[in-house]
Amino acid sequence: MQGLSVSLVLIxxxxxxxxxxxxxxxxxxxVPxxxxxxxxGMLLGPSLLGWVQSTQFTDTLADFGLAMLFFVAGNEIDFTTIRGRPISRASAGWLISLVAGIGAGxxxxxxPEAAVIIGVALCSTALGTLLPILRDAGEAKSPIGIAVTAVGAVGEFGPLIAISLFFSGRQLGxxxxxxxxxxxxTGLAIYLASQARHTMFHAQVTRTLHTSAQFAMRTIMLILSALVVLSMVLGLDMLLGAFAAGVLWKVAIARAPEEDRKVIETKIDAVAFGFLVPIFFIDTGIDFELGALVASPATLAMVPLFLVLLLVIRGLPSLLAAPPRSASAAKRAMVLFGATGLPIIVAVTAIGRDHGLITSGISSALVxxxxxxxxxxPLLALRQIHPAQIHPNTNSSQYEAGP
Structure with a gap:
């Protein structure tokens, strides 16, 4: 108990x-x-100072943080904005990345199992990590922000599908x-939610928005828990349920008053980025096996190799979703944003390590x-579109060039 108490305080x-x-x-x-x-987390974790130890409780909180990160990603995707060209081209790019990633694996x-794990890790894009960065930089609604959202949506949803298919313990069929x-x-639930007016639901949300009842946040936790548990019961990855929960909530609250929706978004950010998501990333650092990474020069050399592979395998195909007539700087930014990956990499390598499909060295190198x-x-990408570190709210028209 004392160790848990110290770890909680230090986290x-x-x-x-x-x-x-x-x-x-x-x-x-x-720096993000x-x-x-x-x-x-690495500094205070077992790999270095050893002041913080990962416990079952902190690991559970970290799992909630990862689920919340994917909920936010599903909730923040504006499908009306990315439908059509952005999502179709992003999907084509992801399929190319998947094939190339498995080939590299x-x-x-x-x-075969290790190759698929490496391939799924290399074809992922960290949308949940990129969205706050784009939003803080004022780029979420810009042409390149929309393209990155499409790439990230496919780059998170696609690997979740692959994980559920290949690592569910069932035959592929x-x-x-x-x-x-x-x-x-989930599609039926989303469709029904999109067709209903939810008048009574929205009224209850409005009445309790600034009271201890907090009906909106309680409903969010219900939807998130229900779909996460459903996905786990079915033997699917829990993050698939978390992502779907975010989409379902966005549809359910879409017709609520705009002022209420903004307040709810603030509350979601507070729970996600003020509490649960930081625990996930800190716990990732705590659990990082630095010893396995530096055990041999060959294993250590895999880190820059995988970094380059992320650029080639995931970054370059992301160019398919670049806005029409994009300038060279915007294209370079697309490659860099598309190659940014971490949550899926952590999740899929944990599966591989726990089942003995990949070594701790490969897992640590990928992470x-x-x-x-x-x-x-993301830092280099933002410098491409803000070369002089100009104000984040600069007009987005600079990202497109040509007649």
Whole structure:
């Protein structure tokens, strides 16, 4: 109990220290807060100082944080904005990434299961991580922001489908049937939610928005818990349910008064990024097996190799979704944003490591590459579209060139 108490307090300290550290460097370089959360977790975790230990309770909180991250991603996607060209081209790019990623996986680890794990990790895009960065930079609604959202939506949903198909423990045909059943059920729920007016529901949300009842947030937790548990009962990845829950909530609340929706979004951000999501990233740093990574020069060399593979396998196909007549800087930014991956990498490598399908060295190298991608790629991408670190709200017309 004492160890748990110390770990909880220190994790809370790290959660407070991360934004302060990011703020202190803001004038020199804008580093995403998640980078500091992961690095501080590594620093105080067993790999270095050993002050914080991962416990079953903190791991459970971290799982909730990861689920909340995917809920936010599903909730923030505006499907009316990305439908048509952006989503179709992003889907084509992801399929290319999946095939190329599995091919690279076979070259690095000939076992089919290990190759699929590496391939799924390399074809992911961290939409839940990128959305706050785009939003903070004022780019969420810009042409490149819409394109990145489409790439990220497919880059998170696609790998979740692949994980559910290949690692459910069932035959591929059975797994496909179960997955189809889940998609149909959630699709039906989303359709029904989109058709109903929800007058009484919205009225209850409005009445309790500033009271202790908090009907909106309680409903969110119900939807999230129900779909996460349903996906787990069906043997699917829980993140698939979390992502679907975010989409369902967005549809259910779409016709509520705009002022109420803004208040609810603020509350969701408070729960997600003020509490649960930081625990996930800090716990990722705590659990990071630095010893396995530095055990041999060959394993350590995999980190830059996987980083380059993320650029080639995931970044380059993301160009298919670039806005028409994009300038060269916008295209470079698309490659960098598309190659930013971490949550799916953490999830799929954990599956592979727990089932003995990949070594701890490969797992740590993939996670290490994912952490570097979150550290470097969004920063470099923002510098492409804001070359002089100009104000984040600069007019987005600069991203398109041509007649």
């Amino acid at each position: 809370a300290v790290l959660a407070v220290a991360a934004p302060l550290a990011a703020r202190s460097l803001e004038r020199v370089v804008k 807060i998640v980078v500091f959360e992961i690095v501080l 076979f070259a690095l680890a000939p076992a 059975t797994a496909s049937g179960v997955l189809l059943g889940f998609v149909l059920l 290490g590459a994912g952490m570097l991608s979150v550290l470097l790629f």
